[in-house]
Amino acid sequence: MLRIITPVWLILFVVLTLCSPVFAIELVDSSWVAENIHKAKTIIVDVQSQSDYYAIAHLPGAVKVNRHADLSDYTQEPPTLYPSPEQFKQVLDRLGIENDSTVIAYDDKFGLFASRFLVIMEMYGHDTQQLMLLDGGIDNWEQEGREESTASVQLPASDYTIVDNRAGIRLAWSDIYRDKLAKNLDAIILLDVRPENEYLGQKIRGIRGGHIPGAINITGTKANDSETQKFLSLKEIATLYADNGITAESPVYLYCHSGDRAAHAYMQLRYLLGYKNVRIYDGGWNAWSSKLFLPAQDTHWLWEQ
Incomplete structure (x- = not known):
């Protein structure tokens, strides 16, 4: 009897091909970000692990998110739960993010905190095609010798419309x-x-x-x-x-x-x-x-x- 053995790599290739998301938060590299950083409606979000790191160095034009104050519901127990719709709207309005903004998030710790920010954005209705994660974060950006800034950025406030998708x-x-x-x-x-x-x-x-x-x-x-x-x-x-x-x-x-x-x-x-x-x-x-x-x-x- 003829036995046909399918290599594991081929199975994985087929699975990845069939499951590749059409509407997806996208992983982008530093070259892409450098080319698109100044485009209209594009907002770079710094979610570094310590709030004072932003003043030391961040990507040009990036706005600052405080991982603990901005991305947690400090009214609940434990105070590390994802923020409520009302709390997160205040954050987005302060950052100047609108419903049609393209948002590129990064951090200094493997993407943990930037991922948290992007997942919360998805939870509250942002188009995932407009959400992006910088691969390698600021560490890889610095390793490649790319331009950084120490200037604080304050964009005009927005009025974001929250759509609650938490249940899914x-x-x-x-x-x-x-x-x-x-x-x-x-x-x-x-x-x-x-x-x-x-x-x-x-x-x-x-x-x-x-x-x-x-x-x-x-x-x-x-x-x-x-x-x-x-x-x-x-x-x-x-x-x-x-x-x-x-x-x-x-x-x-x-x-x-x-x-x-x-x-x-x-x-x-x-x-x-x-x-x-x-x-x-x-x-x-x-x-x-x-x-x-x-x-x-x-x-x-x-x-x-």
């Missing part, structure tokens, strides 16, 4: 409890994208360490080159997830500690690979671990350290 992206703790713990739906993959030491409870960032029962662990930044901070090839990223049982057909529930790494992994799965059924628990381990009625695996308590 965001999960609550109860969704995970219902689907993975109560119903035990094996088809759904619960993916913890924190560093392994947090997943195993060895590093505790809260009252207890560990992970949600049934979650598998892939640290999302494994999809980035550690030196340039740029993303690996699509084939390498697809293999990273496929080796852990995640394919285009897999429904995936993502979480991390506080929603940054989850947004970064969402960007990879939803927009680089084009996987359709991906959602984020933005409360993450920060919220889950504080609800002591919820179960955990590899539990270590803060006072045991």
Whole structure:
């Protein structure tokens, strides 16, 4: 009997081709940004990890977003949840972003914080074809010797119209409890994208360490080159997830500690690979671990350290 064996690389190529998103947040390189940075209706958004980094250096013309003050709902518990529609509208109005703006976001940490900003923009109705992530962020921009600025930028205020699309992206703790713990739906993959030491409870960032029962662990930044901070090839990223049982057909529930790494992994799965059924628990381990009625695996308590 003739056996036909299809190479893994060919399977991945077909999957990536078929799943390539038509309406997608786009990953752009520094050359493209340099050519388009001054176009009308284009706004560059700096989401560096520390608020004072903007004054030290940023891309020319970039407006500043404070990761903690602007991209969190500080009225809720924990205060790291994604912002409410009212809060985020205030941010967009201050930045001068309009509904038809082309937005290019970057940061200094593998795209974690820029991804958070772009995912929140998608949640509140911005056309994803007008959203872009600078590959490699400011670190790669500097490595290539490109122009930077220290001048603060203030654009005219806008009046952004929010469209609430949270239901298709965001999960609550109860969704995970219902689907993975109560119903035990094996088809759904619960993916913890924190560093392994947090997943195993060895590093505790809260009252207890560990992970949600049934979650598998892939640290999302494994999809980035550690030196340039740029993303690996699509084939390498697809293999990273496929080796852990995640394919285009897999429904995936993502979480991390506080929603940054989850947004970064969402960007990879939803927009680089084009996987359709991906959602984020933005409360993450920060919220889950504080609800002591919820179960955990590899539990270590803060006072045991």
